Amino acid sequence: MMHKRWSWLLALIILFSFPVTAFASDGSAVDSGDTGFVILSAALVLLMTPGLALFYGGMVRKKNVLSTLMHSWSIMGIVSIQWILFGFSLAFGADHWNIIGSLDWLGLSGVGQNPDPNYAATIPALVFMAFQLMFAIITAALISGSIAERMRFSAFLLFVIFWTTLVYDPLAHWVWGTGGFLRNLGALDFAGGTVVHISSGFSGLIAALILGKRKGHGSEPMLPHHVPMTVLGAGLLWFGWFGFNAGSALGANGLAGVAFVTTNTSAAAGALAWLLVEWLHRKQPTILGAASGAVAGLVAITPAAGFVTPLASIVIGLIGGSLSYGAVSILKQKLGYDDALDAFGCHGVGGTWGALATGIFATKSVNPAGADGLLYGNPAQLGIQASAVLVTIVFSVLATFIILKGINLVIKLRASEEEEDLGLDLTMHGEEAYRGLIGNASTAPSVFKAEHLAINPALVGNHTNI
Amino acid sequence: MMHKRWSWLLALIILFSFPVTAFASDGSAVDSGDTGFVILSAALVLLMTPGLALFYGGMVRKKNVLSTLMHSWSIMGIVSIQWILFGFSLAFGADHWNIIGSLDWLGLSGVGQNPDPNYAATIPALVFMAFQLMFAIITAALISGSIAERMRFSAFLLFVIFWTTLVYDPLAHWVWGTGGFLRNLGALDFAGGTVVHISSGFSGLIAALILGKRKGHGSEPMLPHHVPMTVLGAGLLWFGWFGFNAGSALGANGLAGVAFVTTNTSAAAGALAWLLVEWLHRKQPTILGAASGAVAGLVAITPAAGFVTPLASIVIGLIGGSLSYGAVSILKQKLGYDDALDAFGCHGVGGTWGALATGIFATKSVNPAGADGLLYGNPAQLGIQASAVLVTIVFSVLATFIILKGINLVIKLRASEEEEDLGLDLTMHGEEAYRGLIGNASTAPSVFKAEHLAINPALVGNHTNI
Amino acid sequence: MMHKRWSWLLALIILFSFPVTAFASDGSAVDSGDTGFVILSAALVLLMTPGLALFYGGMVRKKNVLSTLMHSWSIMGIVSIQWILFGFSLAFGADHWNIIGSLDWLGLSGVGQNPDPNYAATIPALVFMAFQLMFAIITAALISGSIAERMRFSAFLLFVIFWTTLVYDPLAHWVWGTGGFLRNLGALDFAGGTVVHISSGFSGLIAALILGKRKGHGSEPMLPHHVPMTVLGAGLLWFGWFGFNAGSALGANGLAGVAFVTTNTSAAAGALAWLLVEWLHRKQPTILGAASGAVAGLVAITPAAGFVTPLASIVIGLIGGSLSYGAVSILKQKLGYDDALDAFGCHGVGGTWGALATGIFATKSVNPAGADGLLYGNPAQLGIQASAVLVTIVFSVLATFIILKGINLVIKLRASEEEEDLGLDLTMHGEEAYRGLIGNASTAPSVFKAEHLAINPALVGNHTNI
């Protein structure tokens, strides 16, 4: 007890020994319009993760909806703390060897209310940090779509911590950090085609392959248990994506306006493309298709949002939606992997297309700080983009493989067959999502518990085995 | 194959031959505060449409919820593209004969990062365009409430394209476009009482009459299948409406503050009015009534939001809520039309009241750029408002009638009796919204499909018949 | 009839005799960036109340979900009007005896488009008023969690009107109003730890005690009927809380950035803390726990958001989440009160901790306008905070007790046993939340009504007895 109290005190002292000088603002270069815009954009991007939770949650079977929500929510908890403690420093701190940030900003030491002109000259450095945090959160959450309905929760938590630190933070540094080698190369990624979507999509694919198929995959149908929940989630994603892409202008200006317009346009084009292809292919245009296509369009425009014209964004969205449909409907069935909620089909494929499309459609007439693409006489940019894509894929795939295999040495990744049968909600979290009239009566307060435990401790024991 | 590739190339060349000069901003007059505010307001207005989808989706029967969501979502796809290609130009392009915009801005050519002082001097023209787009989307989506649960999806899509082009775009030009004849007349419509609500409400009424009643209407009850979904939708609508009305100040200023306050106040007053009237009339105050009343109050204040005092907005909301209750509870039953989700009762009636109320309560002390209304010594304004209302009603009704009759010459508007019985989710979209424990097991992957098709191709054939 | 018409006219004349001079802005000191930020923050805070409705609604039994939604929604109606008519004036009007605001601003007379430098020098006074309104709304709504599933609706409405006027308005004046005695004392409350959370939490506790336990409490389980609805609500709360806390900087500046970061961090830490403690204590980490812990973390940081460092917010969130878990899981069971949805456990306990934590962790290096806390060498601040907490608790408890006992003299507070059995949705509001395939067929339009009424008027009569 004594001991515990002391260690608390120690922790507190360490916490507050961080220099706080220059934390408060002298207000010099901060622009209130830009700052308000980026703060609220960060809020919109945060909302995307609960939105994603619903988007994914509606698509799983009833017995796994809570475990699916839990994926996104636990990431909101973990990555928010990781980022503040060291993640932001790794990603955006002073460069080492063009590969990783320094540890100077541990615990946000030195990240204060004044702008950091290296990244955004008119908003507080803290606001830039917060905005970037939201990207780190959603990226990890996207992966959870691939491993839904079968991964053990404790293994998932470990995976998130390692993946964010060893994959996301370096990648963000390479592409966006001052000194990052992909940034130096001239790779364009306005809001995260490589960093967010390719990395999560390909990592998801590998994770799905390592975990293996869900029990019954291929023989039993595994259909969405609540399509309106998925549609609601897609609506929140579309909304939040304005923060994601327009906010990436890091100021409330014309460029943010362009990114807003290309984002909306590509989402619309993606939805229409999916509907049309589905209509031709399966004779039925579905609302799940409309929502999926919109997300595919949003993914595809992400790296290009601030570099291309609105008309180009129509093409990017149409192709993005069609490619994702193909990946999900044909490729997945052909290859037989069980990417449960299509993190790869939507984000891996759409992100790759978007990164390449940026190399095709980018034009300095939209963003003088960008570059011209293939169609504007600069085929080299497409090559640069392709390199960045390749590097991202290879790195994500390898690192995810190593992380998962490493975790597997310590604890089991996969739920048992019985746990899958009963559902992860009950077996990992001891909860049920919905409870009707008689559902309530089917349960007894814990006073009855003892006798049950006495009779079958094994079963109850299982539950702690997360 | 060869041919296809060429046509793609051709399309691309056409796309990029649009002049892009002056697309990038010189940053001259752009105010970051105003720009950030309008961009985020546009995001809020976009969110209203997925919100409306839920508001409507909760009110239909379980078998039609996805088709109802699909109405709003397909409009998000179609109108976003239409607006960029030509809709914005028709509505806000250089005036022709005070009736329609020019085609100068096809494909957003000339709509760039610099402000267009004709409309908003401190925000990029692209941002103004995007903000206005969101209004075009939600207006078409509102109509879908009237024709829910019985319109064929392909007919609906055609209707949306024609209605937005032939009704919304001209109306927006008349009321808001420079040179528009209702604007020249001095009609006040802050955020779309005529353009958005009267047009959609009356068009919905006509559409409901042309389509006819739902099968079983009057004998079977047709009650909301998911009231909390409707309440969630209403919450998103209330939230988004701040973007709609306050954003219509096109700047983050005192006027936006007034519009924010009147909007919230009228929503509250509308909710209270509905609850009270219902309590007196039916002895029960319902949550569906609270949500409906809030929407009625929001509709009523829309044209007045930036012209009236907060106290006046209480009166506008109270009367708006009461009138909509009367329309929905008494008028509809008396006249016997089947306006399924009360697009007319809420938007047609509320919008008409709001447009007239603007002529009563408007005061230059709130908005010097506006006008004084009846209560401030200028009865003429009420006359002008009445004229604008009348023009809008007559035009919407006639044009909607012609469009639907025209479509009907080509394809059937109405689902078959069997399709209505089974529900549009299954017959139009091949989907089911909810799937419980045994629901999943009731379905087989497509491997089993062939035999079923072999036995009863007719039934399956039906499904493609959208 | 004649009489009625005259009273209307009279009301109108009174309404418009309020001076409107100086209502329009001269635009002098208004900053567009700050204004846009606070307007949109107010919108975010408004959204918290429909979010709270879902957060609470998912946790009650199926038969009470609509009545729970109704609590929040009716408050959105009532408090919005109360605030405009006199609430804002009572809370923020010119001070009387350091205890209450004057009535100068009745009906917002004198609250216009120009800033009021006493509160916020760069945004219109109307915008400040609107932002503060949203706090008044959510505070009352929080209390409803304590009395869910058993309070009669009419008694609830009366309670809301009195509580907001007699408890919230004075408290807001004491802590935030110029001249308020707690403000004069130097108590720090950045965004409402005392005013919002302690007041609602302790008032809820007293209300729960006065109303008594739900029928069957302790013997029957009373479990959430829709956990994903609760998780959705928590997501909207987290999102809206950025408006709540960052918006409380009343400008888009570095301080808003700090508040944003501390808010997100504490939410994350609260969620993690709850999960961990639950995992240790009950062997299962639940999604309901993650959502509850996030809310607990958000509550705890609220008074401190603009006064402490991000690292301190980790500690505040961790302790906040753990304390709330303890209150809800252990304290509540021990003491046996039926705080149905834990308004006390989350808001009372978390708010108290947050207010004290502000006295521990506050530092002028973050906010020079604040104060240093215990850890920065100023133990006196902790004493001040403790006094403010004490005053708030004593006042809330006493006032709530008196209000409820007073209402009880006039009408019954508590639903009858039969009403509780059937559920408040049906008996208070005549509605059912969900309706499946056969649910629809189980109902007949009102044409059949007469005969039923004839047979058993008593039962139907009951329903009007709200």
Place this chain on the structure above:
Amino acid sequence: MKKIEATIRPGKLDEVKEALNKSGINGLTVMQVIGHGKQKGHTQVYRGQEYSVYLLPKVKIEVVVRDELVEVVTGIIADAARTGQIGDGKIFVSTVEDVVRIRTGERGETAL
């Protein structure tokens, strides 16, 4: 006494109930089921994959009546539930030996 169990189309519940009511049959219990008979299912599509549904939603009605009413009641139900299309459903009749009215404790036919 006989128990009459009818599995019918969900859309027909209203008409069947009305028809029973008119004939003075008031006691009935209804539940939601899914079933398969000669009727074929629908095709559904999820993310480009096709599925066929072979268990279709039906409604099951249970009415317990005195022996002499069996013919009448099955007739009423069959007439009201008929569309003439495959999938109209089936009626099963079986014997019930005793009935208790819980409220009063009455037994046998008078308890119906």
Place this chain on the structure above:
Amino acid sequence: MKKIEATIRPGKLDEVKEALNKSGINGLTVMQVIGHGKQKGHTQVYRGQEYSVYLLPKVKIEVVVRDELVEVVTGIIADAARTGQIGDGKIFVSTVEDVVRIRTGERGETAL
């Protein structure tokens, strides 16, 4: 063996189950139904229109027991489910000819 089917108020399920448990009756199956008997429905209001609900939510319990237990079990259920108000529900008793315990393949009374 006899099958005892009791349609009761949803709120009584807990008490009935407890009472059965105490008497050593463990096997039972429960389902959600809606029903109509002598009990009258409620009025509901949607957008100002009134509707009356005539099928009310009930819970149906099925217990299969050895013949000699029929009287005891119906008694237990009836006592636990009774409120004395209209709508308490009914119990029906019928014959079951055979039982199979799926797990073991056992037949007849020992399989219960």
Place this chain on the structure above:
Amino acid sequence: MKKIEATIRPGKLDEVKEALNKSGINGLTVMQVIGHGKQKGHTQVYRGQEYSVYLLPKVKIEVVVRDELVEVVTGIIADAARTGQIGDGKIFVSTVEDVVRIRTGERGETAL
């Protein structure tokens, strides 16, 4: 004719239905139930409170067949539904006296 009622694990519905289909048994009705037998429930946690669930989700299948098929069909169901663990469920067999095919009005065994 006999009515075969089988209460099985939800996850086994698919296999049981396939097995019946293969043997040419097409008519069946399925409903969702919760039940209690020898199988013990799970522990659930809500805001730090523990609850145990004693009624577990099951699926009930009803198949009415000609008398001579009873043995075959109960065998098929039992085999397909068996896991060997507690909770596999029970099959009850009882007599059905008459059947009506609603669509045609046919009676008796030909109506099955």
